[in-house]
Amino acid sequence: MGGVRRWLHDTVGGLPATYWYLWSGLLVNRVGAFAMLFLSLYLTEVRGASKALAGVVVGAYGIGGAAGVLLGGVLADNWGRRATLLWSHLTAAALMVLMAFAGHLAAIAVLAALIGVVHSMPGPAFVAAIVDVVPPEKRSRAFNLQFWAFNLGMAGASFLAGLLAQASYLALFLVDAGATLATALIIAARVPETLVRRSRTPDTRPPSGLRAALTDRTFLAFVGLTFVLAVLTAQTSTIMPLAMRADGLSSAAYGTVVAFGGALIVVGQLFVPRLIDRHRKHVVLAVSTGLLAVGFGALAFADALPAYLAAALIWTVGSMLAAPPNAEINAELSPTALRGRYQAVFYLTFPAAAFLAPALGGVSLQHLGDRHWIVSAGVGLAAVIGHLVAGPRRERRVAALRAAERTAPDAVTGERTLTGAA
Template sequence: MGAARRWMRDTTGGLPATFWYLWTGLLINRAGMFAVLFLSLYLTTARGTSPALAGAVVGAYGGGGAVGVLLGGVLADRWGRRATLLAGHLTAGALMVGLAFARDLAAIAALITLLGVAHSMLSPAFVAAIVDVVPEPRRPYAFNLQFWAFNLGMAVASLLAGLLAEASFVALFLLDAAATLTAALVIAARVPESLPRGASRRRADDGPPDRAVRRPGLVTALTDRNFLVFVGLTFLLAVLTMQTSTIMPLAMRADGLRPSAYGVVVALGGALIVLGQLFVPRLIARYRKAGVLAVATALMGLGFGALALADDLWAYLGAAVVWTAGSMLAAPPNAQINADLAPPELRGRYQAVFYLTFPAASFVAPALGGLSLQHLGDRHWLVVGALGLAAAAGHLLAGPARERRTAALRARLARPAGAPVGSR
């Protein structure tokens, strides 16, 4: 019992109350975000659209998401984290109510596109706020808990979505709106603004650690070489992750497996994350972040690469254990490096550029993956495995430069205002 209490203190202790309110808002938001999971089914069954048209309309949600992450990052640095989170939640709740009663397909498509904007603008603000309020030594634990809440919420959403969709799509949208507004109430009541005072104005006497912080705004993140290398490697990780929801169902069908088998594989991954993710920070604490990410992406590559030999459910389940372990190891250091590389005055913008990798991967993974599976067959998974190993090598090569950049940025932040660049 004593060991369990010590583990719990180590895993969840030292985190400020504001973090837990942000965490609660994120959990409520994700647990209630079940309507998005059934948009294609809603369009084909309730609105009578063709599968192709439904796919195009749902694709507009992803297009809106690309705009939303950039908008959310800019607003988080200008308006503030709290204001951006409230605007995104309130807008998303109103759009859900609109979808509950919309009947015209053009109006539905417009609402879904705007919903993608509103949902995606939340991520940069959430992460920027967490970085603002959590002391640096506890950030790996905070990001680990964020990843855990995200997956727990999505698991709950998947369960509720299936039940609600069978009862009423109107109820599905309205309850989603209610959950979104509940998260907004938690943030409004308990989350103060955390944007550092004067963050938008860099001190004139602050010598930047490198050229990346000399220019304000999005251009800084988009010309920061160390950061962009990291974003590129994260894009490869996202492409790997997207295989489970885009290409793997097609491969399982080609192997003669039923849709229920696919559900079992996905459920296993979710269960492993919910049950094991809280143990990850202590497991990786003593190792360098670049090394952990290299091992994580290599495991993901090996797991997906093993599908080249899979032809029954047990083989898919075994491979899922391997790539899920990789994704669990990757989550805390990936988020921590993203936070470390961002100057405080540009945290929202850096998060926006980082989160662009996910809508980009959601387009590239099915588009190129479908062609690859069609022409290469099972050898497609060897290509995916090679991508994972390439990303692992990339993290090992880029790690030292990232660490030097992080040290330089910390030294800049540690200098008193007005101190010369070379002072200690």
């Protein structure tokens, strides 16, 4: 029993109450965020859209998501974390209700783009709020639990979506709206504003807009390495199904591989902090990226379901190990006053990877065949070297940022409020 108590304390203990309300909101939001997973089927089966038109509408959702990430980061720094979270969720719930009753394809396309914006806006604010309230020494644990909640919620969403879609697409959209509203209520009732506004002299005021993040070479190098990881991971939902079909495997086999990876994360993610806490972050990221490279490289030799499952085991462990240090480094490289903007630039890597992985991966698979996976492994191994080379420089940068923020003028000019410059 003592060992179990110690594990529970090491895994979930000592985190502030505000974090747990943010965590709960994220979990509820992810469990309910399933309607857009079935948007293409809804358009073709219910609204009579062609496959091409359905693809355009789903693409509009993706474009809205990229814009929403940047907007959410700016608002999180200027308007506040709580305000951004609250109003993006309320707006998303309202738009989802409108989507449920929209009949014209043009209206659905506009709503899809707007929903893409408000679905992506909370991401930078969620992470910025977590960094605001969780001490540095506990962030690995906090981000590990956040990643676990996200994947647990997505697993629940996939299950519920299948049931609701069979019963009623109207129910699909309305239940999604209800879950989003529930998240807004949790934020409204329990999450205070975590953004503290500080006075700065003209000499110490940071650059405005996104310019600071987009000209920070150390940060952009880290974002680039994260982009490689995201491209590798995105292949599980874009390129791997094509490879499995070419090997004569069914859609059910693909579903088995995806479910296996999800189950591994749900069961194993809670044990990750004890494995990585004693090691330097860039070393953990190098090892985890190496596992991703080996896992996807192994697909060059896979032609049956057991081989795909074995490869999925390797790359899923890599993803699990990478999640906490990746989020920690992102937080550490972000100046306090620009935390939301830095999160926004960081989170752009994922929609960019979701676009690039199928766009280039499909061409590569068509022309290279199984050698595509060897190329993927080579790209991953290059990122391993990148982490090992860039890691010490990142550590020096983090130390300099902490020293600068301890000595910079930071007198609080007022209470934590929801108002501020737009």
